[in-house]
Amino acid sequence: MKHNQRSRSVPNITTTPPKAATLRKRAERERRRAANQVNKNVTLSPSNQTILDEVMSYTGRRNFSALMVDLLLAYHGKVTEHKRDHACCGKCGDPYQLNGHCLFKGDSACQYSVSSDSQRALKP
Numbered sequence: 001m002k003h004n005q006r007s008r009s010v011p012n013i014t015t016t017p018p019k020a021a022t023l024r025k026r027a028e029r030e031r032r033r034a035a036n037q038v039n040k041n042v043t044l045s046p047s048n049q050t051i052l053d054e055v056m057s058y059t060g061r062r063n064f065s066a067l068m069v070d071l072l073l074a075y076h077g078k079v080t081e082h083k084r085d086h087a088c089c090g091k092c093g094d095p096y097q098l099n100g101h102c103l104f105k106g107d108s109a110c111q112y113s114v115s116s117d118s119q120r121a122l123k124p
């Protein structure tokens, strides 16, 4: 086959101008990239999809990303409050460390106990 014997049904991507929708999407991606924004994906089970549909329908929300940002900011407020209120173990007074240990683990006042006041306060 000679070089210029291409099938007519295949568009030549080097000379075909992009469609308006393609240009808009490209511009949006570039705008987000310039603003250092990133996309995060959420995987939902069928039952969680049903819950999401109910929440969106009941609240009249249409923008899933905006809902996620609102939930993130609300939880961030709780985490900030938690850092202030539970900076130290309620039993021994040692400062909190991720995956830390305490002799009083198991006591509800110890920050490392599964059912501690600290862990309960951190639930969303």
Ligand SMILES: [Zn+2]
Binding pocket: 089, 090, 091, 092, 093, 094, 101, 102, 103, 104, 110, 111
């Ligand atoms: Zn402790």
